Amino acid sequence: MSALYNELAKVYDQMYQQLFDYDQEFAFYHQQLQNATAQSVLELGCGTGNLAQRFCAAGYDYWGIDLSESMVELARQRVPKASIHAADMCSFELGRTFDMICITGRSISYLLHNQDVEQCFASVARHLAPQGKFVFDAIDAAALFDDFHQTRTDEITVGTYRRLSRSTPNLSTGWTWNWVSDYYEGDRLIGQDEVTLRAFLVEELRLLLTRNGLTLSQILDKDAYAWKDAYFIAHKKR
Numbered sequence: 001m002s003a004l005y006n007e008l009a010k011v012y013d014q015m016y017q018q019l020f021d022y023d024q025e026f027a028f029y030h031q032q033l034q035n036a037t038a039q040s041v042l043e044l045g046c047g048t049g050n051l052a053q054r055f056c057a058a059g060y061d062y063w064g065i066d067l068s069e070s071m072v073e074l075a076r077q078r079v080p081k082a083s084i085h086a087a088d089m090c091s092f093e094l095g096r097t098f099d100m101i102c103i104t105g106r107s108i109s110y111l112l113h114n115q116d117v118e119q120c121f122a123s124v125a126r127h128l129a130p131q132g133k134f135v136f137d138a139i140d141a142a143a144l145f146d147d148f149h150q151t152r153t154d155e156i157t158v159g160t161y162r163r164l165s166r167s168t169p170n171l172s173t174g175w176t177w178n179w180v181s182d183y184y185e186g187d188r189l190i191g192q193d194e195v196t197l198r199a200f201l202v203e204e205l206r207l208l209l210t211r212n213g214l215t216l217s218q219i220l221d222k223d224a225y226a227w228k229d230a231y232f233i234a235h236k237k238r
Helices: 009-019 022-035 050-057 069-078 114-127 202-210
Strands: 040-044 061-066 083-086 098-103 128-139 152-158 161-169 176-185 188-198 214-221 229-236
Touching: 009 069, 009 152, 009 161, 022 050, 022 098, 022 128, 040 050, 040 114, 050 061, 050 069, 061 069, 069 083, 098 114, 114 128, 114 202, 114 214, 202 214
Parallel strands: 040 061, 040 098, 061 083, 098 128
Antiparallel strands: 128 229, 152 161, 161 176, 176 188, 214 229
């Protein structure tokens, strides 16, 4: 698992509150819930609970899961009344269904193999109410890999923390790349994260959803951080 979500979980929590616009993210999911007159929501990859806090404040029946125990611990501290569990988004079993299930923060990027994506989508289908809605965001492979042939670098500073990142194409598992980041507090190196991430083609996602009892019904533009991505909305096959 990514070091960013374990030993660097507190650094993630501090930095990404500035990098992501959680109010804007929540507003989108809130609108989707209102459109469907939905009350219950399950968030896969809930992280440190930034969206959980907003869902609960709005009165939704909220559950969240994350693979990282460190992230779950921080989320429970932030939103003690929420139902948040350490679980794998590919193979969770919660014993109930939800009006909406969402994968937030482009967390689907960590599912490198089709088998993992299919297991996740099958788990979603089992937990989705008959008229429920599945919403997730994914990075656009067509846009990303059009001219992605060599290492890209970037630097971001948030407060006292600084991140130096290098992204290098690695097509061994599909439209994937290696992302290596060094994290500093001031001038002191406090940790390094190295992970492989995946982008998707629309027709890839459509097929993977269909094979697991879900139908892609809508694709919506998204104001993206770093990489071009979009929201995908699916329902159970009828």
